[in-house]
Amino acid sequence: MPLLHLFSVLLDFRNLIQVLHLALGSGVASRLPCFLCMEQPVLKAVIVGAGPAGLTAAYQLSKQHARVAVLESDPQYVGGISRTVNYKGFHFDIGGHRFFSKSHEVEDLWTEIAGDDLLNRPRSSRVYYRGQFFTYPLKPFEALSKLGLIESFRCVLSFLAARLHPTCHPKTFEDWVVNQFGKRLFRIFFKTYTEKVWGMSCQEISADWAAQRIKGLSLASAMKHALLSERKPRDRKQVVKTLIDTFRYPRRGPGMMWEACAEKIRKLGSAVLLGRRVVGCRFDSKNKLWTVTSRNAAGHLEEFHAEHLISSMPIRELVPQIEPHLPEVAIHAARSLRYRDFLTVGLIVRDRDRVSDNWIYIHDSSVQVGRVQNYKSWSPEMVPDPAYCCYGLEYFCFEGDGMWAAPDRQLIELAKKEIHQVNLASSADVVDGCVIRQPKAYPVYDDAYQQHVETIRKALAEKFPTLHLVGRNGMHKYNNQDHAMMTAMLTAKNILADERQYDVWAVNQDAEYHEAGTAGEESTGAMSGIPVADATSVAQSCSEGVA
Ligand SMILES: Cc1cc2nc3c(=O)[nH]c(=O)nc-3n(C[C@H](O)[C@H](O)[C@H](O)COP(=O)(O)OP(=O)(O)OC[C@H]3O[C@@H](n4cnc5c(N)ncnc54)[C@H](O)[C@@H]3O)c2cc1C
Numbered sequence: 001m002p003l004l005h006l007f008s009v010l011l012d013f014r015n016l017i018q019v020l021h022l023a024l025g026s027g028v029a030s031r032l033p034c035f036l037c038m039e040q041p042v043l044k045a046v047i048v049g050a051g052p053a054g055l056t057a058a059y060q061l062s063k064q065h066a067r068v069a070v071l072e073s074d075p076q077y078v079g080g081i082s083r084t085v086n087y088k089g090f091h092f093d094i095g096g097h098r099f100f101s102k103s104h105e106v107e108d109l110w111t112e113i114a115g116d117d118l119l120n121r122p123r124s125s126r127v128y129y130r131g132q133f134f135t136y137p138l139k140p141f142e143a144l145s146k147l148g149l150i151e152s153f154r155c156v157l158s159f160l161a162a163r164l165h166p167t168c169h170p171k172t173f174e175d176w177v178v179n180q181f182g183k184r185l186f187r188i189f190f191k192t193y194t195e196k197v198w199g200m201s202c203q204e205i206s207a208d209w210a211a212q213r214i215k216g217l218s219l220a221s222a223m224k225h226a227l228l229s230e231r232k233p234r235d236r237k238q239v240v241k242t243l244i245d246t247f248r249y250p251r252r253g254p255g256m257m258w259e260a261c262a263e264k265i266r267k268l269g270s271a272v273l274l275g276r277r278v279v280g281c282r283f284d285s286k287n288k289l290w291t292v293t294s295r296n297a298a299g300h301l302e303e304f305h306a307e308h309l310i311s312s313m314p315i316r317e318l319v320p321q322i323e324p325h326l327p328e329v330a331i332h333a334a335r336s337l338r339y340r341d342f343l344t345v346g347l348i349v350r351d352r353d354r355v356s357d358n359w360i361y362i363h364d365s366s367v368q369v370g371r372v373q374n375y376k377s378w379s380p381e382m383v384p385d386p387a388y389c390c391y392g393l394e395y396f397c398f399e400g401d402g403m404w405a406a407p408d409r410q411l412i413e414l415a416k417k418e419i420h421q422v423n424l425a426s427s428a429d430v431v432d433g434c435v436i437r438q439p440k441a442y443p444v445y446d447d448a449y450q451q452h453v454e455t456i457r458k459a460l461a462e463k464f465p466t467l468h469l470v471g472r473n474g475m476h477k478y479n480n481q482d483h484a485m486m487t488a489m490l491t492a493k494n495i496l497a498d499e500r501q502y503d504v505w506a507v508n509q510d511a512e513y514h515e516a517g518t519a520g521e522e523s524t525g526a527m528s529g530i531p532v533a534d535a536t537s538v539a540q541s542c543s544e545g546v547a
Pocket residue numbers: 048049050051052053054071072073074078079080081082094095096097098099100276277278279312313314317441442470471472473474479480481482484543544545
């Protein structure tokens with residue numbers, strides 16, 4: 001009996017060390033007696049990236065008692081692009097994240113994770129054009145009256161011309177939008193902002209992007225909405241909360257959701273490890289195990305072993321790390337994938353009650369800023385002192401270009417000047433500022449991206465069935481949080497079932513940009529309706545701004 005007891009104590013101690021292994025990396029355990037350390041535990045999955053996709057996968061697996069480790073390169077924050085940056089108690093959301101999904105599962109998961117911390121917020125956004133503010137989504141009558149009689153007449157004529165002589169099979173963003181709205185409205189409300197976002201001509205941007213992001217918007221539907229929204233609903237209960245009106249938002253920004261999620265994962269016995277950049281992914285086909293190597297903040301390498309590898313890191317970075325190496329054609333395809341980066345200049349400003357919008361698109365080529373976020377309108381708790389508001393001026397750029405590499409001080413000065421120029425605040429009211437850089441904010445949809453992704457997918461599927469790509473850059477897909485999460489939820493189901501029951505590539509396949517719709521209106525069918533054999537039934541949602 002005492003012997004048995006001693007053995008069980010030793011086993012408990014070994015388990016403790018294995019947990020330490022997970023929490024602190026192999027360095028700690030390697031200094032302990034060898035017989036106690038034994039081997040690193042084999043995890044169900046190693047997950048690269050603690051953004052919405054990685055954390056969702058980890059949470060879903062951990063709830064089913066599968067032990068996983070999430071490796072995140074950021075030393076401070078979880079949430080990825082959906083993190084909240086804290087600067088002197090002011091909170092900055094990278095891009096402004098509306099929590100809205102047509103999928104029940106996603107809405108329910110957000111409630112489960114953040115519950116009481118989720119606010120219902122009114123949505124208000126406008127377009128700044130030639131010194132005037134236009135409600136967005138556009139209200140046709142307001143837009144036409146602000147544009148003036150002559151310009152309005154020209155817009156209507158060019159709209160009619162586009163309808164009479166549309167470009168058949170539009171291939172570019174410009175052709176697609178002109179078909180939909182006419183050339184004049186395209187120039188006024190789409191061209192400048194879109195070219196700022198992508199850093200390329202609208203003739204070079206694939207129509208895919210327009211189709212995905214603005215399919216739900218047409219002049220006709222905008223007219224219908226403008227007319228119908230004037231009418232009072234007969235039954236108050238029938239008032240449908242559309243994206244136009246409200247969205248959910250955590251009290252202190254999107255990062256709050258993902259910090260709560262990471263906490264839950266840890267409580268379930270899995271690990272979320274920050275400051276770990278994954279630098280190698282090796283598959284041992286004999287034992288069917290992955291060995292994932294990460295570099296920690298001190299520069300030390302650590303290894304993790306798992307049955308499955310789930311990756312939300314950019315495909316371009318993952319592919320060359322995989323061993324045994326993929327064929328050169330796949331490596332070349334990965335190298336060819338492109339991204340658009342952006343930076344936010346956060347300004348802390350004395351609040352003069354000038355703006356109540358959540359965000360404003362800047363359609364003005366005389367300034368470089370593309371969009372301005374007003375975080376206090378997203379949630380009052382984004383500022384620690386109600387006498388101030390905080391703005392995020394978004395500048396789209398390429399990693400390493402002049403804008404990206406400019407010193408913070410210079411960028412803050414630029415933002416101070418431009419916020420004044422677009423009449424949202426006086427430079428004299430700006431009291432402080434910071435710069436937040438976001439590499440790979442947007443996977444670029446150019447002519448060749450689909451072909452490249454296809455080549456990579458094929459190569460991976462043939463050789464590595466236990467490697468799962470999820471999320472936005474993880475799949476090089478324009479996924480919002482909900483779609484990123486859905487790919488992770490389906491991946492967790494596939495892993496637990498030990499077979500690919502669901503095709504994660506079908507998520508968001510023909511999703512539209514919705515400026516209307518009801519949160520959670522799609523039932524479980526949306527999630528379960530994506531079996532491998534039928535990749536066409538997909539959930540659709542909406543989110544970030546487009547114009
Ligand atoms: C401007 C803008 C506005 C947006 N607005 C909305 C919105 O209103 N609503 C909405 O739902 N969505 C919105 N989105 C989309 C949302 O940000 C993404 O869908 C979501 O963050 C994607 O989650 P992810 O986990 O796939 O990727 P990410 O958020 O990119 O997370 C990936 C993580 O992997 C980590 N990583 C990368 N490489 C490595 C490595 N080698 N080792 C370890 N870790 C690594 C990164 O640091 C990151 O934390 C917006 C995006 C942008 C750019």
